[in-house]
Amino acid sequence: xxxxxxxxxxxxxxxxxxxxxxxxxxxxxxxxxxxxxxxxxxxxxxxxxxxxxxxxxxxxxxxxxxxxxxxxxxxxxxxxxxxxxxxxxxxxxxxxxxxxxxxxxxxxxxxxxxxxxxxxxxxxxxxxxxxxxxxxxxxxxxxxxxxxxxxxxxxxxxxxxxxxxxxxxxxxxxxxxxxxxxxxxxxxxxxxxxxxxxxxxxxxxxxxxxxxxxxxxxxxxxxxxxxx
Amino acid sequence: xxxxxxxxxxxxxxxxxxxxxxxxxxxxxxxxxxxxxxxxxxxxxxxxxxxxxxxxxxxxxxxxxxxxxxxxxxxxxxxxxxxxxxxxxxxxxxxxxxxxxxxxxxxxxxxxxxxxxxxxxxxxxxxxxxxxxxxxxxxxxxxxxxxxxxxxxxxxxxxxxxxxxxxxxxxxxxxxxxxxxxxxxxxxxxxxxxxxxxxxxxxxxxxxxxxxxxxxxxxxxxxxxxxx
Amino acid sequence: xxxxxxxxxxxxxxxxxxxxxxxxxxxxxxxxxxxxxxxxxxxxxxxxxxxxxxxxxxxxxxxxxxxxxxxxxxxxxxxxxxxxxxxxxxxxxxxxxxxxxxxxxxxxxxxxxxxxxxxxxxxxxxxxxxxxxxxxxxxxxxxxxxxxxxxxxxxxxxxxxxxxxxxxxxxxxxxxxxxxxxxxxxxxxxxxxxxxxxxxxxxxxxxxxxxxxxxxxxxxxxxxxxxx
Amino acid sequence: xxxxxxxxxxxxxxxxxxxxxxxxxxxxxxxxxxxxxxxxxxxxxxxxxxxxxxxxxxxxxxxxxxxxxxxxxxxxxxxxxxxxxxxxxxxxxxxxxxxxxxxxxxxxxxxxxxxxxxxxxxxxxxxxxxxxxxxxxxxxxxxxxxxxxxxxxxxxxxxxxxxxxxxxxxxxxxxxxxxxxxxxxxxxxxxxxxxxxxxxxxxxxxxxxxxxxxxxxxxxxxxxxxxx
DNA sequence: CATGAATGAGTGTTCATTCAT
DNA sequence: GATGAATGAACACTCATTCAT
Numbered sequence: 019x020x021x022x023x024x025x026x027x028x029x030x031x032x033x034x035x036x037x038x039x040x041x042x043x044x045x046x047x048x049x050x051x052x053x054x055x056x057x058x059x060x061x062x063x064x065x066x067x068x069x070x071x072x073x074x075x076x077x078x079x080x081x082x083x084x085x086x087x088x089x090x091x092x093x094x095x096x097x098x099x100x101x102x103x104x105x106x107x108x109x110x111x112x113x114x115x116x117x118x119x120x121x122x123x124x125x126x127x128x129x130x131x132x133x134x135x136x137x138x139x140x141x142x143x144x145x146x147x148x149x150x151x152x153x154x155x156x157x158x159x160x161x162x163x164x165x166x167x168x169x170x171x172x173x174x175x176x177x178x179x180x181x182x183x184x185x186x187x188x189x190x191x192x193x194x195x196x197x198x199x200x201x202x203x204x205x206x207x208x209x210x211x212x213x214x215x216x217x218x219x220x221x222x223x224x225x226x227x228x229x230x231x232x233x234x235x236x237x238x239x240x241x242x243x244x245x246x
Numbered sequence: 247x248x249x250x251x252x253x254x255x256x257x258x259x260x261x262x263x264x265x266x267x268x269x270x271x272x273x274x275x276x277x278x279x280x281x282x283x284x285x286x287x288x289x290x291x292x293x294x295x296x297x298x299x300x301x302x303x304x305x306x307x308x309x310x311x312x313x314x315x316x317x318x319x320x321x322x323x324x325x326x327x328x329x330x331x332x333x334x335x336x337x338x339x340x341x342x343x344x345x346x347x348x349x350x351x352x353x354x355x356x357x358x359x360x361x362x363x364x365x366x367x368x369x370x371x372x373x374x375x376x377x378x379x380x381x382x383x384x385x386x387x388x389x390x391x392x393x394x395x396x397x398x399x400x401x402x403x404x405x406x407x408x409x410x411x412x413x414x415x416x417x418x419x420x421x422x423x424x425x426x427x428x429x430x431x432x433x434x435x436x437x438x439x440x441x442x443x444x445x446x447x448x449x450x451x452x453x454x455x456x457x458x459x460x461x462x463x464x465x466x467x468x469x470x471x472x473x474x
Numbered sequence: 475x476x477x478x479x480x481x482x483x484x485x486x487x488x489x490x491x492x493x494x495x496x497x498x499x500x501x502x503x504x505x506x507x508x509x510x511x512x513x514x515x516x517x518x519x520x521x522x523x524x525x526x527x528x529x530x531x532x533x534x535x536x537x538x539x540x541x542x543x544x545x546x547x548x549x550x551x552x553x554x555x556x557x558x559x560x561x562x563x564x565x566x567x568x569x570x571x572x573x574x575x576x577x578x579x580x581x582x583x584x585x586x587x588x589x590x591x592x593x594x595x596x597x598x599x600x601x602x603x604x605x606x607x608x609x610x611x612x613x614x615x616x617x618x619x620x621x622x623x624x625x626x627x628x629x630x631x632x633x634x635x636x637x638x639x640x641x642x643x644x645x646x647x648x649x650x651x652x653x654x655x656x657x658x659x660x661x662x663x664x665x666x667x668x669x670x671x672x673x674x675x676x677x678x679x680x681x682x683x684x685x686x687x688x689x690x691x692x693x694x695x696x697x698x699x700x701x702x
Numbered sequence: 703x704x705x706x707x708x709x710x711x712x713x714x715x716x717x718x719x720x721x722x723x724x725x726x727x728x729x730x731x732x733x734x735x736x737x738x739x740x741x742x743x744x745x746x747x748x749x750x751x752x753x754x755x756x757x758x759x760x761x762x763x764x765x766x767x768x769x770x771x772x773x774x775x776x777x778x779x780x781x782x783x784x785x786x787x788x789x790x791x792x793x794x795x796x797x798x799x800x801x802x803x804x805x806x807x808x809x810x811x812x813x814x815x816x817x818x819x820x821x822x823x824x825x826x827x828x829x830x831x832x833x834x835x836x837x838x839x840x841x842x843x844x845x846x847x848x849x850x851x852x853x854x855x856x857x858x859x860x861x862x863x864x865x866x867x868x869x870x871x872x873x874x875x876x877x878x879x880x881x882x883x884x885x886x887x888x889x890x891x892x893x894x895x896x897x898x899x900x901x902x903x904x905x906x907x908x909x910x911x912x913x914x915x916x917x918x919x920x921x922x923x924x925x926x927x928x929x930x
Numbered sequence: 931c932a933t934g935a936a937t938g939a940g941t942g943t944t945c946a947t948t949c950a951t
Numbered sequence: 952g953a954t955g956a957a958t959g960a961a962c963a964c965t966c967a968t969t970c971a972t
Contacts, residue, residue, distance in 0.1 A: 060288030061376055064967060074933045079968065131318060144372035146434035148289055161435065188453040191445060195427040195454070202430050203423075207389065208372035210381045225416040226423070229461035243280045270956085292942060302958050307943060516744030517832055520946060532952050535947065600828035602890035604745055611892045617891065644909040647901060650885040651910070658886050662830035663845065666837045673875060681872040682879070689913035717931050748963060762938085763964060 033039070042089075043081045045071040050092045055137030055205065059089055059145050090152050096138045097160045100129070104167060115175035116231050122171060123223050126246070131200060131219065138225065139198065140205040161194075170195045182236035189234075195224040248350035255433060271309050271319075273299040278320045278355060283433060285315055287373050318380055324363045325388045343403035344459045347421070350399060351451050359428060359447065367426065368433040373445030389422075396421045401463065417462075423455040476636050499537045499547075506548045511661065526570040542617055544617035545601070546608050552594045553616045556585070560623060570688045575649070578627060579679050587675065588655060595654065596661040617650075624649045627650030631690065640693035645690075652682040727765050727775075729755040734776045739821030743773055745831050754927060773834055777826060780819045781844045788851060799859035800915050803877070806855060807907050815884060815903065822891040823882065845878075853875045859918065866920035873918075880910040 047072035053062040064085050068078040082088040107125075130136055139160075146153035168190050176179035201218050201220055208216055277298035283292040292313050312315040321383040335353075339346050357362055359467035367388075396418050403409035430449055436444055505526035510661055511516040520541050521655035525536040538544040541605055563581075567574050586592055595616075624646050631637035733754035737746045748769050751763040766772040789807075795802050814820055823844075830837035852874050859865035883905055886900055 056376060058372065060286070063965090074970085075967090076933050076935095079933085080932075082966065085430070094354065140371075143368075143430050143434035144286070146438055147285060150438045153435055154380070156434050157438070185453070188449055191450055192457055195431075196426055198430065199423040199427040202371050206371035207381055207385050210374055210378050210385070221416055221421055225413065225420065229420055230457060233457035233460040291940090301956095303942090304944085304958055304960095305956075308956075313942065313945095496871070514744070514828070515829060516742070519944090531954095531956050532948085533944090533952085538952075541946065562888075599824075599886050599890035600742070603741060603896055606894045609891055613891050613894070641909070644905055647906055648909065648913055651880055651887075655879040655883040656881070658827050662827035662838055663841050666830055666834050666841070675871055678875055680870070681876065685876055685917035686913060689916040747961090757935095759963090760937055760965080761935075764935070767964095769963065 021069050042071070042073065042077065045083055046073070046078060046088070047092055051087050051096060051134060052126070054089065054092060054141050055134060059085075059141070059148070064088075086149070089149070092135065093138055093142060093152060093156055094159075097136050101163045101167070108167070108170065113182045115171060115178055116235070118174070119171055120227055122167075123193075123197070123227050126197065127223055129220060131197065131204075131223075136201040137205050139201045140195065143198070143202060165190050165194065172234075179236070181234040184234065192230055196223065249400060268369075269299065270299070270305065272307060274301070274309055274316070275320055278316050279324060279362055279366065282317065282320060282369050283362055284377045289367065292316075294327070297321045314377070317373075317377070318418065320384075321335070321366055321384060322387075324366050325384075327396070329351040329355070336395070336398065343399060343406060346402070346464070347399055347459065348455055351421075351425070351455050353450075354425065355447060355451055357433075359425065359451075364429040365433050371426075371430060393418050393422065400462075409462040412462065420458050420461075421455075422434045423461075477682050480591065481574060488621060498527070498529060498533065502529070502537055502544070503548055503551050507552060507590060507594065509595050510545065511590055514595070515541075515604070520544075542605070545605070546611075546634070549594055549598060549608060549612055550615075551592050553612070557619045558622070564623070571627060571634060571636045572691070574630070575627055575687065576683055578623075579683050581654065581678055582694075583675060587653065587660075587679075592657040593661050595657045599654070599658060621650065622648050628690075635692070637690040640690065648686050649683075650688075652679065706848070721770075726757065726761065730757070730762060730765055730772070731776055731779050731880075734772050735818055735822065737860075738776060738825050740819055741831070743769075743825065747771065770833070773829075777822055777836060777840060778843075780822050781840075782815070785847045785851070792851070792854065794914060799855060799862060799864045800919070802858070803855055803915065806851075807877075807881070807911050808904075810833075810881065811903060812909060815881065815888075815907075820885040821889050825880075825883045827886060843897055849874050849878060856918075865922070867893065876914055878915075880907065918920040 044065065050062070050067045053067055053070065056062075064078055065075045067088070067097055068075045070212065071078075078088070082091060082117055104125075108118070111121075113121075142153060142156050146156075169186055172181060172186060172193075194210075200217070200222065203217060204219065267336060274295065275393045278290070281295055281298060284290075293303045295316070296303045306316070309317060332350075332353075336350075338350075341349075352384055354415075370381065370384050371435070374384075378428055397414055400421075401410065402416060404411055428445070428450065431445060432447065475562075498581065506518070506523045509523055509526065512518075520534055522529045524531045524546070527534075534544070562579075564574070564578075567577075569577075573676060598609065598612050602612075625642055628637060628640065628642060628645055632639055656673070656678065659673060660675065711799045730751065736745070737751050737754060740746075748762055749759045752759045755762070763770070764777060766858075786805075788798070792806075795805075818865065826837065826840050830840075853870055854905070856865060856868065856870060856873055856877075860867055884901070887901060888903065
């Protein structure tokens with residue numbers, strides 16, 4: 019039965035087998051990422067990961083001591099490099115801060131949100147309870163740097179007088195929440211075929227950022243309903 | 247091993263035998279809610295649910311045909327009735343719309359967000375992929391009514407000239423996303439002890455709603471950074 | 475689920491409930507007979523027996539200590555009285571022995587073979603291995619008297635010169651085997667819808683008995699192909 | 703409890719690990735045949751089959767998707783090949799038809815009736831009701847070919863003037879019934895130690911065939927009690 | 931290194947049996 | 952007596968993990 023599920027990928031599998039052998043762990047991680055995102059941790063069978071990576075079940079355990087370790091490796095693998103790259107981009111940025119924020123979200127969507135990588139954040143949120151240390155790790159290595167990046171942009175805006183002063187810790191979530199929500203939604207209800215309810219991510223992000231900017235921009239006005 | 251964990255509840259069992267049959271499903275659903283939220287669907291063992299409800303494994307299956315049906319029942323149980331109540335409250339509301347929105351979110355937080363019920367939305371997002379029809383059901387019975395409620399408030403604001411005209415479909419997510427995010431966060435990273443990163447939900451909601459209102463309120467001004 | 479299977483008999487059940495209470499064991503035995511014959515011992519659920527008898531599961535165990543005891547009671551119940559009746563008929567029989575044998579088989583078919591009672595012999599053969607003492611009991615109480623009855627007829631024929639002398643022990647099975655086969659077949663392949671293969675029992679018995687009689691009847695001849 | 707029964711086979715396990723995979727299904731089928739015949743389908747535990755085959759429970763399900771599939775495989779395994787072999791023998795047969803029939807039954811007894819294979823026909827009759835499609839399969843693949851073989855012999859006898867003309871469809875059961883009866887009996891009452899009642903199969907078959915032949919052989923006579 | 935046959939602990943589910951009402 | 956809610960032992964089946972080849 020499982021054989022049938024797996025058999026149709028076999029053709030590609032053999033082609034892959036001939037190629038690099040040192041690439042094994044990477045292929046396994048890629049396969050695991052796909053499957054974990056597709057079906058969740060518990061519903062993903064080790065054998066299926068192995069088959070999708072073109073290796074045998076035994077080989078999987080040659081590289082990862084357990085399914086849990088594989089999961090951890092998947093999460094760790096899919097986060098690292100990005101932040102230096104982004105920080106460099108931001109270092110070089112010279113335009114206005116509102117545009118910088120618009121650009122940041124657009125880039126994030128293209129490079130992360132729209133790719134399978136967005137699945138691991140959703141996955142992490144789903145499994146956080148079962149992998150507390152991993153969740154802590156994730157928060158430290160991904161969420162916190164993300165927060166720092168956003169904080170940096172917001173601070174820049176405030177410093178340059180483009181944004182009004184805000185409580186930074188809460189303002190950060192004004193940006194982060196829409197991103198995390200989008201990833202969760204996309205991989206849950208968004209993946210369940212109900213077209214009517216599907217969010218158009220780019221439109222959604224656009225509205226979010228514009229409203230936020232509208233709310234952030236300083237005004238001479240009195241009489242706004244906000245104060246905080 | 248599990249036997250040991252469970253054995254100390256045996257004394258109460260006979261006392262409980264007398265309890266009326268009508269209470270059972272509720273107790274089981276409560277126990278299941280807790281455990282599903284705590285550990286996810288797959289990691290929750292049927293026997294554990296039964297024992298937390300003070301009954302034996304067999305009794306669980308007397309009331310729910312399968313673990314999956316139990317899960318569905320948990321989801322159904324924790325959603326339905328609320329909407330009529332809320333709609334009635336909104337029917338009776340006579341104040342300004344910004345305050346209405348503030349009130350709505352505050353109420354939601356007290357009655358849902360801060361209670362274990364919030365866990366099931368997070369759970370639902372985690373398991374949506376494995377239970378597509380249930381996800382569809384949830385979206386129809388919970389998400390969509392929620393959207394309608396929010397739409398209603400926003401429309402009221404626009405109609406009364408308190409909000410500027412907006413694309414309703416996207417604006418709705420301006421309210422919904424922070425709520426869903428908060429539930430996801432609370433039951434994932436928020437549950438992992440890392441104090442530093444914990445969001446203060448009431449503060450967070452406050453900031454969200456005020457920024458949103460600020461963004462929504464019509465102004466004579468030109469020169470806003472927004473365009474949409 | 476089981477509820478559904480059982481529910482359609484409920485109407486009759488309540489009607490029955492009002493009637494005699496002392497008839498309970500009999501109704502249970504009747505229901506059990508039907509179900510055991512229909513689905514075998516293991517596949518018959520105690521609850522279903524109770525429901526078909528119009529009582530609750532608990533009541534079943536009030537009358538029968540266990541499912542096994544119920545089975546034994548069913549077997550015991552459906553055998554007893556018949557033999558005296560038959561022996562009396564045979565005592566009174568005055569005609570020729572070939573006709574007596576024809577008559578015996580016809581009567582057997584009408585009174586046993588064509589009725590649900592035939593199912594218990596088949597049932598007994600199926601379950602003999604799991605209930606050895608019961609099988610022994612059945613053989614002693616049913617099979618052996620049956621053999622005696624047949625032996626008696628054959629002996630009468632031999633004594634009266636209507637049949638040639640035969641080894642009685644084997645000759646008995648010439649009559650018994652077709653009967654037992656017919657019951658087994660009827661409740662196995664014969665019950666599986668395949669019209670093509672269904673035996674017409676009366677025709678079948680007729681052919682069996684006539685061939686047997688032909689084989690039994692003494693002849694002056696030499697040169698028969700038999701020797702025994 | 704079962705653990706204790708099984709534990710003494712552990713020593714051999716490692717030796718067996720080396721055994722080639724191709725032998726496994728056969729060993730499992732053999733063990734399953736024995737146990738199904740011994741105790742019936744429902745009373746046979748999957749784990750017991752596995753252990754009798756010298757493997758673990760898991761291994762059984764590696765080769766057979768379910769207990770039911772195992773049962774089907776047992777039935778399939780123990781029937782197919784024989785018919786071509788027998789047809790070939792009959793093609794080559796040149797002697798008289800009465801002897802041919804005697805030979806056929808003797809061979810059947812030696813090759814099937816006296817072997818555990820006979821148990822599966824009895825098993826099939828017992829379980830037919832619970833596995834209707836399997837029963838249909840069995841009838842088509844085993845019973846019907848068997849009928850054809852018998853029909854062929856009888857027809858040969860009639861064609862050569864050795865037998866008198868008969869209604870073929872019923873006559874076939876004159877041969878088939880004793881065989882099926884014998885298998886049922888042997889594995890039910892015959893297996894219950896009661897020596898007194900045990901049929902001597904070879905004697906029994908001998909008497910059956912001789913009487914049948916006696917009944918079949920054409921005679922000049924008038925005044926036989928048969929007509930049909 | 932890689933394999934995949936083998937393992938066996940673990941879990942959902944069933945159902946005969948009990949017993950408080 | 953009769954009920955039916957509750958029990959828990961039993962069993963089919965799964966799947967992460969091991970290890971001989």
